[in-house]
Amino acid sequence: MHTLNLGILAHVDAGKTSLTERLLHTAGVIDEIGSVDKGSTRTDSLALERQRGITIKSAVVSFAIDGIVVNLIDTPGHPDFIAEVERVLNVLDGAVLVISAVEGVQAQTRVLMRTLRRLRIPTLIFVNKVDRGGARYDSVLRSISEKLTPAVVAMGSVDGAGGRDARCTPYTRADAGFTDRLTELLADHDDALLEAYVENAAVLPYYRLREELSTQTGRALVHPVYFGSAITGAGVGALIGGVRELLPASRGDADGPVSGTVFKVERGPGGEKTAYVRMFSGTVRIRDRLPFGRGDGRAEGRVTGISVFDHGSAVRESAVGAGRIAQLRGLGGIRVGDPVGDPDTAAPGRWFAPPTLESVVVPSSGTSRGELHVALAQLAEQDPLINLRQDDIRKEVSVSLYGEVQKEVIQATLADEFGIGVTFRETTTICLERPNGSGAAYEVGEQNGNPFLATIGLRVDPAPVGSGIAYRLEVELGSMPFSLMRAVEETVGETLRQGIHGWQVTDCVVTMTHSGYWPRQSHSHGVFDKSMSSTAGDFRNLTPLVLMSALKQAGTTVHEPIHRFRLELPADQLGPVLPVLAQLRAVPGTPAVHGSVCVLEGEIPAARVHELQQQLPALTRGEGVLESEFDRYRAVVGTVPDRPRTDHDPLNRKEYLLHTVRRIASGG
Missing domain, CATH: 2.40.30.10 (Translation factors)
Incomplete structure (x- = not known):
């Protein structure tokens, strides 16, 4: 049997988990459809998922369609858990993007579709909830074409939208309007088809159009749109047929290298x-x-x-x-x-923005910090983007976050799985630092206050935005033992986690310009004398002093995460909203007024998005709709935020050496 690894993706509350239940029921896997509201769905197994009625962790279930085993992966829809979606994208053969016929295209829908198209993952679109009051057909289809991709074609019609008896009827070869739309869409991506169509549209048989639809869908060039209801089952049969016919099965050599x-x-x-x-x-x-x-x-x-x-x-x-x-x-x-x-397997892609928020986790009385750290480390194994930050000075640990709901999940998970109660401090924004220019420093072993048997020279240069950190050598690779070279390179990466202002330093090139060491020395009886020989520890201890001295000479600028926002609101409420946006340091563009509705796009610091969301209902009579997503990092204007350091600050040479030498003397 062939296998199809299929992802179900959507904005939260579009009905993705309900669709999963309906697919399993239609395929005969379950006898009774579970309810998200009642917490009885197959894929939402966590207690918190059942309580909140949202998907938090991806889940895998399977069913068969005419000789194809479909591994269906239900993913979270809430943006706080986008990391779960990111990991799933790397394993998919195809996807179904679910959209609500009532709410239409939403913020997360746009983020997901943009990513699916960039990765060229074959994708069908399912417009759910046609049985709900306020369900729309034409306007939702038009919105999909305008906001997601114009390469779409509706695969059926809807009668009685907005009512429990809504019916979805698939188009056939007898529907001339459908075949015309399909031909025009497919001809955009196939010159031979276009030529045949221009010469004589009648010579294109329907089976040829279906074959080409399957080919172009499989290449992620076009995206068929199905309408239906996961609750009533309307239109789901047509969607299953589309999955079977249009999405490609897995490929791979079972006899090849693992x-x-x-x-x-x-x-x-x-x-x-x-x-x-x-x-x-x-x-x-x-x-x-x-x-x-x-x-x-x-x-x-x-x-x-x-x-x-x-x-x-x-x-x-x-x-x-x-x-x-x-x-x-x-x-x-x-x-x-x-x-x-195979170690050559390509690294998983980063398709979404990293977390831009963090918060200190505070254990309740009776819980040791060691217990908390072990528990959080286990959670980080399951979600690397949790990114623990241990502060050995203040004996605190912070976690990276996408949003406030993620706090609740971590809190509940620690309580349920580890019996650990925690609270969180105020959420803060994660900034980063970029070098302003170039800076260099070097120190010679046992000279000018350098107590280490190590000579290191480092230069810091700015690099293009988004390039990360690069490490290079201007010394011969064989000028020192590899273990000492490696110690410097590893310590450079560790040191740059905290720059001049305490934030991660990125978009720079660090070059080793000087090196020197003391070869291994022994007493006459052959015993290794550490006091006369360079060790990796000498280089690990000296590197932060040299690197931070070079970085201080280069100077850094702190950048904060910025979101792009799109705000729909009543046109007569634009006046009261603009001063609030100014207070939140947002930079709006030119408003576009369409009748009684105003659309405003612009930029806003990530730290202020939550405040805007909270104030919006009162400002817009409850009619405002806000979409936002990470866009870039922008230099901070005004007071530069400093982040408390978690180490013994190498910018304070006296204190750093005092602590380091004392630690070495004590054998720590």
């Missing part, structure tokens, strides 16, 4: 890990020794259990091959995003 990627990690009651792996090539069998991870984190484990998804459940198997999704057990150190097998 290659796959981990997109989800769960822990069992005993703490054992289960890795969800999409296999791209090869076959994994029980008791195989399987390498995983990257670089220095490369490890190996013995596979003790394999489960694949079949007819709605995870079924134990002895092996899993290319194209399938499996649960692998026995790989203790595995993390989300790890490649398994």
